[in-house]
Amino acid sequence: MTGELNPEMFRLARDSRGLTQGELAESAGVAQGTISKLELGLKDVAADALDRIANALQYPTSFFFQDEHYRGFGISVIFYRKRASTLQKHVRRLQAQINILRIHAKIFLRDVTLETPGDIQQFDITEFPGTPADIAAMVRASWKLPAGPIRNLTGMIENAGGLVFRFPFGTNDIDAISQWPDDMSPLFFVNTQAPADRARFSLAHELGHMVMHQTVSETMESEANQFAAALLMPEGDVRHQLHGMTIEGAFKLKPYWRVSAASIIKRSRDLDCIKPNRYEDIYRRFTQLGYRQSEPFEIAAEEPLLIKKLVESHFEQGSFTVDELARMTHLHTDEFRMRHMGHNGSLRIAL
Amino acid sequence: MSKNDSLGPMPIEQAKVLLEPMVPTLLDCFWQGWEWASGWVDGNELARTILHSSTFSGIVSDAFGHFSRQPLTDEFHARWRESGRFRRATIGQSLSLRFKKLTPDLLSMNVKTESQRAIYEQDEAVLPNAIPITQITLDYTLNSIASNVTGIYFTCPVNFDQNAWIWPIYQQGNQQLSLFAGEPLPPGDVVEDVLDVTIKMKKRGKAEQG
Numbered sequence: 251m252t253g254e255l256n257p258e259m260f261r262l263a264r265d266s267r268g269l270t271q272g273e274l275a276e277s278a279g280v281a282q283g284t285i286s287k288l289e290l291g292l293k294d295v296a297a298d299a300l301d302r303i304a305n306a307l308q309y310p311t312s313f314f315f316q317d318e319h320y321r322g323f324g325i326s327v328i329f330y331r332k333r334a335s336t337l338q339k340h341v342r343r344l345q346a347q348i349n350i351l352r353i354h355a356k357i358f359l360r361d362v363t364l365e366t367p368g369d370i371q372q373f374d375i376t377e378f379p380g381t382p383a384d385i386a387a388m389v390r391a392s393w394k395l396p397a398g399p400i401r402n403l404t405g406m407i408e409n410a411g412g413l414v415f416r417f418p419f420g421t422n423d424i425d426a427i428s429q430w431p432d433d434m435s436p437l438f439f440v441n442t443q444a445p446a447d448r449a450r451f452s453l454a455h456e457l458g459h460m461v462m463h464q465t466v467s468e469t470m471e472s473e474a475n476q477f478a479a480a481l482l483m484p485e486g487d488v489r490h491q492l493h494g495m496t497i498e499g500a501f502k503l504k505p506y507w508r509v510s511a512a513s514i515i516k517r518s519r520d521l522d523c524i525k526p527n528r529y530e531d532i533y534r535r536f537t538q539l540g541y542r543q544s545e546p547f548e549i550a551a552e553e554p555l556l557i558k559k560l561v562e563s564h565f566e567q568g569s570f571t572v573d574e575l576a577r578m579t580h581l582h583t584d585e586f587r588m589r590h591m592g593h594n595g596s597l598r599i600a601l
Numbered sequence: 602m603s604k605n606d607s608l609g610p611m612p613i614e615q616a617k618v619l620l621e622p623m624v625p626t627l628l629d630c631f632w633q634g635w636e637w638a639s640g641w642v643d644g645n646e647l648a649r650t651i652l653h654s655s656t657f658s659g660i661v662s663d664a665f666g667h668f669s670r671q672p673l674t675d676e677f678h679a680r681w682r683e684s685g686r687f688r689r690a691t692i693g694q695s696l697s698l699r700f701k702k703l704t705p706d707l708l709s710m711n712v713k714t715e716s717q718r719a720i721y722e723q724d725e726a727v728l729p730n731a732i733p734i735t736q737i738t739l740d741y742t743l744n745s746i747a748s749n750v751t752g753i754y755f756t757c758p759v760n761f762d763q764n765a766w767i768w769p770i771y772q773q774g775n776q777q778l779s780l781f782a783g784e785p786l787p788p789g790d791v792v793e794d795v796l797d798v799t800i801k802m803k804k805r806g807k808a809e810q811g
Contacts, residue, residue, distance in 0.1 A: 361802055361803050362800050362801060362802050362803060363800075363801050363803060364798055364799070364800055365798065365799040365800075365801070366797075366798050367797050367798075401792070401793045401795070402792050402793050402794070402795045405792075405793070405794065405795035405796050406795060408796055408798060409795065409796065409797050409798060411798075489625075489629060490624075490625035490626075490628050490629050493628060493629065493631075493632030493633075493635075493636075494632055494635070494750060494771070523632065524636075525636060525640060525643075527643070550791065550792050551792070552792050553792070555794065555796045556796060556798055559796065559798065559800060560800060563800040563801075563802060564802075567800075567801070567802040568802050
C-alpha cells in the first residue's frame, strides 16, 4: 500500500457503517482508544490491526489511504427539513454515504468527458434583479423546455451535467441533498424513502439552491421552494387550472404535473387562485383524510441513469472489469455491484 | 336589415376552434369574478340574508363581465355591446358571447322578452349579406345554497327551452374537462427516458487508469 493513512477516512468508513467507536473497537478486537487516536491522526496502526479494522468495516484497507476529505453536507441541509427527530447517528451515516458517492463520482468523471445538451447556470439571488420564479423561468428557457410539466426532472438535470444518486437515507426527515464540489458537476442525492412526488419537488428545491445560493441566508429555503414550484408548475401554464381548487381537483392534476396534490393546493394559494380561508379548509380536510402523511395515487419514481452510464462507459470504452472498478473506488466487489450496478448487477457489461 | 338565415347556429366543432383558445382566459376571469363576489359576502351574514341567490348570481356575472373585458379585448379583439347590465362580446365575425347563470337544467334564466327571444332563437337581425352571428352563452351552475360553483359551460341555445349544444369546460370534481381541453390527456405514469449525454473516455484502456 502506498501513500499515508488518512485519519478522515477512518471516521468516514466508521460513520458510513453507522458504528460508534466502541462498537467498531469491539468488532475489530482493538482498544477504543486506538480507534479514537487513529481518527485524530495521533497513532500509527499495525498491519494486522488495520486488516481487522478494515474487515470490521467491510472495506479494503486501501479505503484508509485515499487522499480525500470528509466534508459536511453543504449549505442545502442547514435548515431544510432537519428536525430534532433526525437522529445524529443517521445524519452522520448519511453524510458519510454522500461523501463516498462524491468520491466515486470524482473517480468516474476523472477520465471521461461529458457532452451534455445543457448546463446548470448560476444566478446569484442576491444580485439577480428578479424573483426565484424568474430564475426558474431562465433555467427552463436555458434547457429549452416546452410549456407544461417537466416529465423527467432527474433526466433534465443529468442532461445539464448534474449527477443524481438515489438511495435510502435511513431517515424520512431529509428528502434530498445537493452539493457543488469544486471542479466537479453538481451532485444531487435523493432519498428513496420519500414518495416520488415529494422527492421530485425536493430535487427541484435542491436545484434551486445550486442555481441561486452561493451563501447562506435566512430566506434561502423559502426561495428554493418558490423556485421549485415555479420550475415544476410555471404560473403561466398552471394558473388557469388552479382556480376553484379542491382536493379532488388536485389529485386529478397530480399525474399531469407529477407533483404532490399538497403542492398543487399550496400553489393555488400562493398564486391567489383560492382565498386563504378556503386553503385552510382544504388543508384541514387534507390532513383529516391522512393525506399529509401518505398521498394516494403515487407517481412513478425517476431513476437516475447518468451514473449507470458512466460506469457502463468504463466497461465498454475502457475495458475495465468489475474487480478493477471496485479497486478504483476502494470497495469490495460485491458492494460495488450493489451500489453502482443495481442489486443484481443488471448493468450491461462488455467483458 | 335582415333576419339571421336558416342555416342554424354554428356547430360545436366549429365553435370549439374559435372558443378553445379563450378557455384559459375565460376561466381565469370567471374565478376572479367569483372570488371577488364570494369574498364580498363571505363573513357578512347580513349580506347573505338580504341578497337573494339570484342577486348574488347577478353580481358574479357582472364581476365576470368586468374582469373579462380587458383580456378579451386585448387578446381576442373582442368588440362589446352593452344594454344596461346586458353585456355581450363579439369575437371575430360570427360569434357573440354573453355571461349568465344557468338553471340546473342548463338553460339560461331570462325574462322572455322579444329581444331575448331573438337571441335565444338565433334570430337576431343582422346587416344584409353579413355573416350570421351565433349567440353563445358562457354560463355557470351553483349548488343549492349558491356557495359553490358546480359547473361552467358554453351553451348555444335554439330557443328558451333548448340548447343546440353544450360544452362543459369545468365541472366540480372533474376539472380535467377544462384543464386539458383540446389536448390529449397525459399518458399513464411512465417516466420518459430523456438522457441525452455522450460519454467519451479521455484515455482509453485500463492500464492508464492507474
